[in-house]
Every structure is written in C-alpha cells, then in structure tokens.
Amino acid sequence: MGAETGRAIVIGMLRLQRGLAEPSIASLFDGARFAPPPLTEDERRRLAEGSLADAPPEVAGDAPAFVLPSLAELFGDALLPELRALGRRAPLDIRANTLKQDREAALAALADLSPEATPLSTLGLRIPLGEDGRGPALHVDPLFLEGGFEIQDEGSQIASLLAGARPGETIVDLCAGGGGKSLALAAITGNAARLIATDADPRRLAPIHERLRRSGAQVEVRTPRTGKARSDVLADLDGTVDRVLVDAPCTGTGTWRRNPDAKWRLRPGSLSGRIAEQAEVLDRAARLLRPGGTLVYVTCSLLPEENDAAVDGLLQRSGGTIGAAATDPAPVPGLSERVRRTARGIQMSPALTGTDGFYVATMTRKS
Numbered sequence: 575m576g577a578e579t580g581r582a583i584v585i586g587m588l589r590l591q592r593g594l595a596e597p598s599i600a601s602l603f604d605g606a607r608f609a610p611p612p613l614t615e616d617e618r619r620r621l622a623e624g625s626l627a628d629a630p631p632e633v634a635g636d637a638p639a640f641v642l643p644s645l646a647e648l649f650g651d652a653l654l655p656e657l658r659a660l661g662r663r664a665p666l667d668i669r670a671n672t673l674k675q676d677r678e679a680a681l682a683a684l685a686d687l688s689p690e691a692t693p694l695s696t697l698g699l700r701i702p703l704g705e706d707g708r709g710p711a712l713h714v715d716p717l718f719l720e721g722g723f724e725i726q727d728e729g730s731q732i733a734s735l736l737a738g739a740r741p742g743e744t745i746v747d748l749c750a751g752g753g754g755k756s757l758a759l760a761a762i763t764g765n766a767a768r769l770i771a772t773d774a775d776p777r778r779l780a781p782i783h784e785r786l787r788r789s790g791a792q793v794e795v796r797t798p799r800t801g802k803a804r805s806d807v808l809a810d811l812d813g814t815v816d817r818v819l820v821d822a823p824c825t826g827t828g829t830w831r832r833n834p835d836a837k838w839r840l841r842p843g844s845l846s847g848r849i850a851e852q853a854e855v856l857d858r859a860a861r862l863l864r865p866g867g868t869l870v871y872v873t874c875s876l877l878p879e880e881n882d883a884a885v886d887g888l889l890q891r892s893g894g895t896i897g898a899a900a901t902d903p904a905p906v907p908g909l910s911e912r913v914r915r916t917a918r919g920i921q922m923s924p925a926l927t928g929t930d931g932f933y934v935a936t937m938t939r940k941s
C-alpha cells in the first residue's frame with residue numbers, strides 16, 4: 575500500500591491474506607461509528623493496480639530475511655509460491671478416532687458441519703470455516719466428548735501414518751507433548767502395540783491423561799521429575815525398543831499459517847537452540863533402539879538445518895551404528911506424487927501437499 579502505517583498494513587492484510595476484493599474492503603472502511611474512515615482514491619488505486627512483483631522476497635513472501643537462504647535451499651524456484659501459501663489461513667482438520675468409529679461414520683455423525691474427507695490422510699476430515707474464518711466449537715461437540723475424533727492437522731496425521739507403527743511393537747513417543755501423535759499411533763495400531771509416551775517437560779504431558787481417557791487409546795505415560803529428583807524414565811528400555819518416534823522440538827516454520835506471529839518472533843538464537851535440542855533427543859532415541867529397530871524423526875519445520883542436517887548429524891555421531899532408511903509414502907495414497915523429497919526424508923508444505931510443513935525421515939539401528 576506504499577506505507578507502513580497500521581491502516582496500510584490492515585488493508586494489505588485484507589487483500590493478500592483474506593483475499594478480499596476492493597469493494598469488500600471498501601464496505602469495511604465505510605467511516606461508520608466504529609469503522610475506519612473510507613478508502614482514499616490513492617488506496618483504491620493501489621488496491622486495483624498494486625503488485626509485489628518487484629518487491630524483495632522478504633516483503634513479497636512476508637518472511638524474516640534471515641531464514642530465506644534456508645527456505646530457498648529447500649524450495650528453489652518455488653520459494654515465493656510456498657511463502658505465500660504459508661501466509662494463507664490453515665484449514666481445520668480433525669482425525670477420526672478409529673478406536674471408536676471409522677472415518678465414514680465420523681463424516682455421517684458430523685454431517686451438520688459439512689465435513690469432507692481430507693485429500694491425503696485416510697483418517698482425516700476437513701471442517702469448513704465460517705465467513706469470519708472461525709471454525710465450529712469442536713471441543714464441545716458430542717462426538718468429540720465421546721472421543722470420536724481429535725483435532726489434528728492433516729500433516730500431523732500423515733506424519734503419524736508414515737511412522738510405520740505396527741501391532742505387537744514396543745514404540746516410544748519420546749517427545750509426546752500433549753499426546754497428539756501418541757493417540758494417533760494407538761489408533762493406527764488398534765491399541766495392539768505397547769506404546770510409551772514421555773517428554774522432557776512434564777507440564778507438556780498434562781493434557782495427555784484426559785485425552786487418553788476420552789479416546790480409549792492405551793498408552794503408558796512416563797512423567798519425568800524435574801530438578802534434583804530428575805532421572806531417566808526410559809533407562810529400563812535402552813537397546814530394546816522396536817520404534818522410536820522423535821517429534822522434535824523445532825522452530826515451527828512449517829506452521830506459520832497457523833501461528834503467523836511466530837515468524838516474527840523467530841530469532842537466529844532460537845534456531846541454534848532447537849538444533850542443539852534435536853541432537854540431544856536424537857542421541858537419546860538412538861540408545862533406546864534394539865538392533866534392527868526404527869527411528870522416525872519428525873519436525874514441523876521447513877529449515878534444512880533442522881531436518882536433513884539433524885539426521886546427518888546423528889548418522890555421523892553414531893559412527894555407523896545408525897543408518898539412513900527410506901521413508902515410504904505408500905501408507906498415504908497420493909502423497910508420493912505430491913510430496914517433496916529431500917536427501918534424507920520427505921517434506922510436506924502448504925503449496926505442495928496442502929498441509930503444514932512437516933518433515934519425516936527414517937533411520938534404523940544396524941547393530
């Protein structure tokens with residue numbers, strides 16, 4: 575809009591992010607009692623003719639300049655379309671809890687919300703947003719209260735499906751947080767795997783207990799003590815685990831469309847902090863694995879430093895004990911044709927897969 579005033583930013587946001595045409599913006603800026611003054615001639619002209627074609631990428635793509643080289647490394651020529659897709663509103667996705675009913679039954683039970691099956695996840699339903707961009711009050715929906723579904727982005731559902739969890743396995747969800755992926759793994763294995771969930775931060779685990787009760791998922795939660803009483807709650811499992819899921823702490827750059835403010839709070843120091851945590855948690859995961867066991871590394875980041883480079887770091891530190899393995903997109907029909915492949919894993923993104931920017935890589939313990 576040719577200015578950096580609050581008014582110019584709001585008008586630009588309505589045009590670029592909400593996709594409103596000039597007449598719709600003019601109807602909001604009508605000078606009524608609590609409305610801003612009407613659009614000026616210059617503002618109308620800029621809305622009609624303005625273009626970001628010549629703007630630098632951090633302006634055209636609305637992203638902090640310091641991460642652009644990393645994003646360009648991943649996206650190449652698709653950098654701007656991907657940045658713009660990251661600026662658009664995220665859809666509202668839920669995962670049918672197949673411990674209670676299948677997706678078809680959930681679609682029927684929620685028919686009044688007009689859900690559709692998600693394009694890729696075989697477990698997902700997409701709920702249309704209202705004109706104000708808000709979704710319905712899912713947390714009080716009777717089906718939710720009965721555990722019939724969980725609110726989970728399609729990308730997170732896909733990451734859970736790609737984890738390859740099988741009935742009979744011992745599986746550790748090492749960074750379980752509120753339990754989003756633990757619950758999904760329990761449903762995917764039909765409660766027939768031994769699932770253990772933990773997190774370095776006991777407070778992050780708090781919501782999991784209520785979620786387990788509601789969903790019927792069977793997961794053993796191991797809550798660490800903090801401070802002087804701290805001990806390794808997984809020590810008895812070292813060298814025995816079939817599969818470890820590391821849903822790692824990360825910058826969350828793949829979720830900017832959900833948390834637009836996060837991109838402006840990101841600092842170079844927070845990236846280096848996350849990289850150190852990722853190395854620590856990957857080393858811990860590697861020690862848990864039995865020979866032949868599988869490590870699945872997931873982030874919701876688009877930065878190669880947190881993804882392929884983190885995997886490379888573990889492969890090098892392990893001295894050959896941990897080997898790279900392919901991540902098979904087959905459990906998610908249609909994913910193979912759409913997803914971006916990196917040297918070590920696969921990368922989802924809003925423009926390509928229509929999901930948050932999840933990264934998934936697979937490794938195995940050789941000996």
Ligand SMILES: C[S@@+](CC[C@H](N)C(=O)[O-])C[C@H]1O[C@@H](n2cnc3c(N)ncnc32)[C@H](O)[C@@H]1O
Nearest residue numbers: 749750751753754755773774775778821822823
């Ligand atoms: C991306 S979040 C996990 C989200 C969760 N898996 C879900 O699907 O809802 C990353 C988590 O890693 C935890 N974390 C960070 N460092 C860790 C470590 N060294 N060991 C275990 N968990 C760690 C954080 O406390 C945070 O809860």
